[in-house]
Amino acid sequence: MSLQQQDFLRDAMRRLGLTRDAFVSRIGVSRRALDTWLLPDESPESRKMPEIVQRFVSEISAQSGSPVNTLPINGVEGNRRGLSDGAAHLLSVDQFSRESVEALLRVADIMQPIAHRQKFTRVLEGAVLANLFFEASTRTRLSFSSAFSRLGGSVCDTTGFTFSSMAKGESIRDTSRVISGYADAIVVRHPEQGSVAEFAQAAVVPVINGGDGVGEHPSQALLDLYTIQREFARLNKTVDGAHIAFVGDLKYGRTVHSLGKLLGLYKHLKFTFVSPPSLEMPGHIVEALAMGGHDVEQTHDLKSGVKGADVIYATRIQKERFNVEETLEGYSADFQINQALVNAQCAADTLIMHPLPRDSRSGANDLSTDLDQDPRLAIFRQTDNGIPVRMAIFATLLGVENQIEQSMRDVAWGLRTAG
């Protein structure tokens, strides 16, 4: 039985893409208990897992769909890489435990001198990234590209369906297998939820989800969390116990889906979800956060919703994801985050974030440009943080995260200033 039990648990962790630490926190048991269930049966410490745990694990791993080798990045199991062993992927923030996310963000810290153009490294020399974007993108595509290049690798890419063989009816699986022969890592953005996981199933190199429809945007959530951590360190605040107000299109905004879940790894947060009635946060995310011991409120009133928040995370209306009956053109004026609202409702140390792009067309009432000189607006510090975080993701997936520090050298060039 023990052998079956070990196989059963290992398979569940693999299907869920969780490290042992993340797995124990997901199923609510101690790490020690799991370790004893995983021991060979001849060991005196070996124990049989309770039936109720077995049932729960069966349930959650069945819900995770077909097995994808979604290995945790920077997890305690290490990264299996290479063509024979299967590849590590970054598909969802569900892969992370608090420990593994913080370890990854420490790698991002190491990347700062490179991101600030003081140092350079060639640790990924010879490696090729394929950037496949089947949906509009500026930041994500270019920052993944820049991050890979700054590690010494090179990048090839394709954008849109029109100029790819998908326009000739090629399947995701065929495309994935083909690109795996050309590149050592692949970033995919695709309009359908779950499509990047499907892509990963056929890939033999690491696949990173650059946004799958209304599903997830894990690298954005990682850079958002990194931004919150860094800004909070400056403001003497902690993520544990913070009040985060998510504002806007919480139904279709994949960045808030990923960031909400990622922040859920911390303790006792207050989440206020402020949206128009038709664009509320999906119930399963609200419930999971409430079950995780967080204080969760949902409201349609912007003024009361943002009051006292440590972070306001605003989002654009994802009009392109609306179905035919949905009509909202933009936010109404009383939904706009602007200087007057922030001055009236927020403290001097409130952070204002947005994944961008913000819709600056008149009538859209997205995050106002009248806040651009306000130091509380963190949106461009947020985009800057995309580089070290995406470098950390690549370095970890390709197994060079421990070589960065020794490999760094001073850059020979500098940005000229006028005058």
Ligand code: NCD
């Ligand atoms: C977001 C996206 O594509 O999900 N943008 C981004 O990657 N920073 C948000 C959006 O498009 O509104």
